[in-house]
Amino acid sequence: MKIRTLLTSVLATALTLSTTSASAVEHYPTxxxxxxxxxxxxxxxxxxxxxxxxxxxxxxxxxxxxxxxxxxxxxxxxxxxxxxxxxxxxxxxxxxxxxxxxxxxxxxxxxxxxxxxxxxxxxPDVISVSKSSPFNTIEELVAHVQENPGKVRVGAGSAGSLHHINYLAFEKGINGEMNFIPFPGSSRSQNAALSGEVDVVITSVAEQNQLIQSGDFKALATLTENPFTVGDIEIPSGLQTYPVLQEYLPISxxxxxxxxxxxxxxxxxxxxxxxxxxxxxxxxxxxxxxxxxxxxxxxxxxxxxxxxxxxxxxxxxxxxxxxxxxxxxxxxxxxxx
Known part of the structure; x- marks a missing residue:
């Protein structure tokens, strides 16, 4: 008798839960x-x-x-x-x-x-520096990196991010060595570039858009197959300047x-x-x-x-x-x- 009562109780509970679940789905969101x-x-x-x-x-x-x-x-x-x-x-x-x-x-x-x-x-991603940076072209940056291994500090999101991969591919493509500084997001990387905590930032055009158009960032190159226009500014293609980058890039x-x-x-x-x-x-x-x-x-x-x-x-x-x-x-x- 006790077993039958327990079974009945379990079945009733299961039926109630099933009905509640179906109701929750039907009326979502509540x-x-x-x-x-x-x-x-x-x-x-x-x-x-x-x-x-x-x-x-x-x-x-x-x-x-x-x-x-x-x-x-x-x-x-x-x-x-x-x-x-x-x-x-x-x-x-x-x-x-x-x-x-x-x-x-x-x-x-x-x-x-x-x-x-x-x-x-x-x-797409873009390689930029602050307005106070001595670099005005991607070629100037690359020459400095190659002459000063490990000295240039780069902010590019966190380890394993798209921006980090772009950084690694760029570093390998130019046969240079830089110093990657990880941050928990693009905005932190960009703030670090503005404050001078890093020398270079690699994040997306969308994220840098206002900083580029205001003149706070100088955009040196996009990591795309063709140049990219932001407002009145045409940003050169890094892949055109350094074709070896196309081994890994672009990544959407x-x-x-x-x-x-x-x-x-x-x-x-x-x-x-x-x-x-x-x-x-x-x-x-x-x-x-x-x-x-x-x-x-x-x-x-x-x-x-x-x-x-x-x-x-x-x-x-x-x-x-x-x-x-x-x-x-x-x-x-x-x-x-």
């Missing part, structure tokens, strides 16, 4: 959502997440609160917070392509396929957010509709145009495939450049095709 950004405030990932989720919040009818959890290796502090959250749709992970190196850099033990992705935008950026893969499909569909609406919104498109971002607007299979390719490319590039701590092969990360 409370505020948190977007855990893996990089510091003021950087490209942070601002893009704030602009995009503000538009999404109008569609969803709830607040999306953006918080910054930088630190660790390749943004692993924020990644882990997002990964350890419940798969209920109430936690987004604001991230970029630079997070895909977390495993090979020793930041965490997971592959990036634990998430589903929503890619908002992309912007991918900024957006993710949700745990186990999140119910219907919730992800609701988020996808809000995301698609945001990509068409005037505020998102205006911000992208004014700040030199290319809108991507990918989600689902296409976005996941993009991040998988970037994980492969970043991981094996860092390994080839002798910067990774863990072999991508041991992590099951395939070589880029």
């Amino acid at each position: 409370r505020n959502i948190t977007d855990v950004v893996t990089w510091s405030a003021g950087g490209g990932t942070d601002v893009i997440n704030r602009v995009a989720t503000a538009s999404m919040a109008k569609y969803l009818g709830t607040n999306i609160n953006v918080i910054n959890k930088p630190g660790g290796v390749s943004g692993s502090v924020g990644l882990l917070e997002g990964y350890n959250s419940a798969p209920d749709g109430y936690t987004f992970v604001g991230l970029s392509e630079s997070n895909v190196a977390a495993a090979v850099m020793g930041g965490w033990d997971n592959r990036m396929d634990v998430f589903d992705y929503f890619i908002v935008a992309s912007s 950026q991918a900024i957006g957010f993710a949700m745990k893969k186990e999140t119910p499909v219907e919730i992800k569909k609701t988020v996808a509709k809000a995301f698609a609406s945001a990509m068409q919104s005037e505020e998102v498109q205006t911000y992208a145009n004014e700040n030199h971002y290319e809108l991507v607007g990918e989600f689902g299979k296409k976005a996941n495939e993009r991040m998988a390719r970037l994980e492969s490319l970043f991981s094996w590039t860092l390994w080839d450049l002798e910067a990774a701590k863990i072999s991508p092969e041991t992590l099951g990360i395939p070589k880029p095709e």
